[in-house]
Amino acid sequence: MPASTPEPRPTPFITAEAIAKRVAEMGSAISKAYPEATAENPLAVVAVLKGAFIFAADLMRALTVPCTLQFISASSYKSGTTSSGSVELNHDLDVRGKDVLIIEDIVDTGLTILRISEALAALKPASIRICTLLDKPAARIHPARADYIGFKVPDRFLIGYGIDWNERFRELSYLAMLEG
Ligand SMILES: O=P(O)(O)OC[C@H]1O[C@H](OP(=O)(O)OP(=O)(O)O)[C@H](O)[C@@H]1O
Ligand SMILES: Nc1nc2[nH]cnc2c(=O)[nH]1
Numbered sequence: 001m002p003a004s005t006p007e008p009r010p011t012p013f014i015t016a017e018a019i020a021k022r023v024a025e026m027g028s029a030i031s032k033a034y035p036e037a038t039a040e041n042p043l044a045v046v047a048v049l050k051g052a053f054i055f056a057a058d059l060m061r062a063l064t065v066p067c068t069l070q071f072i073s074a075s076s077y078k079s080g081t082t083s084s085g086s087v088e089l090n091h092d093l094d095v096r097g098k099d100v101l102i103i104e105d106i107v108d109t110g111l112t113i114l115r116i117s118e119a120l121a122a123l124k125p126a127s128i129r130i131c132t133l134l135d136k137p138a139a140r141i142h143p144a145r146a147d148y149i150g151f152k153v154p155d156r157f158l159i160g161y162g163i164d165w166n167e168r169f170r171e172l173s174y175l176a177m178l179e180g
Helices: 016-034 053-061 111-121
Strands: 008-012 044-048 067-075 088-091 100-105 127-135 148-152 175-179
Touching: 008 044, 016 053, 016 100, 016 127, 044 053, 044 148, 053 100, 088 100, 088 111, 100 111, 111 127
Parallel strands: 044 067, 044 100, 100 127, 127 148
Antiparallel strands: 008 175, 067 088
16 A cells, blocks of 8 residues: 655644634724624625635624625635645625625635635625735735735745645644644
């Protein structure tokens, strides 16, 4: 039987407590930015699957304005740690005329959020803002910038808190770097 690739070890990087504190700050800042959101005209949150599922769940509970939740699935990192260079999108969004907040886990090369922004813009929302937990500016290849950023991070492959390596490590409550 061929030897399987050894699983890399996670090295803790950002604690669960630091994430929770930052998410609370972001929820407060975002809520202040949408004073016009009402029960009749709620903020349309669009969370990016799969990586943002835990961040979106926590951030939504830190919002104090009326909001709805929809999902878009985006995949470009099939396996390993480099972008495939193309993004598969899957969604059935209802955002026409709505204020949209995209919740992403990480902006790395920028390709995923660029493609999502283009797809959403075509659906004619009233506005689009982007919120990302992690921003890796040193890795940027495509023109993409977020309106709300949790942490600026170095050009290292990060995992945990919803973010995977080969579908592993999403369950970690903290963020880690991959070692080995
Ligand atoms: O800025 P980029 O270089 O495009 O990378 C960012 C994207 O990569 C990851 O998604 P992935 O394709 O791994 O899918 P997943 O969220 O389902 O794991 C991550 O969740 C972001 O959506
Ligand atoms: N797990 C993981 N996925 C990514 N997709 C884009 N950048 C990253 C990263 O640093 N870690």
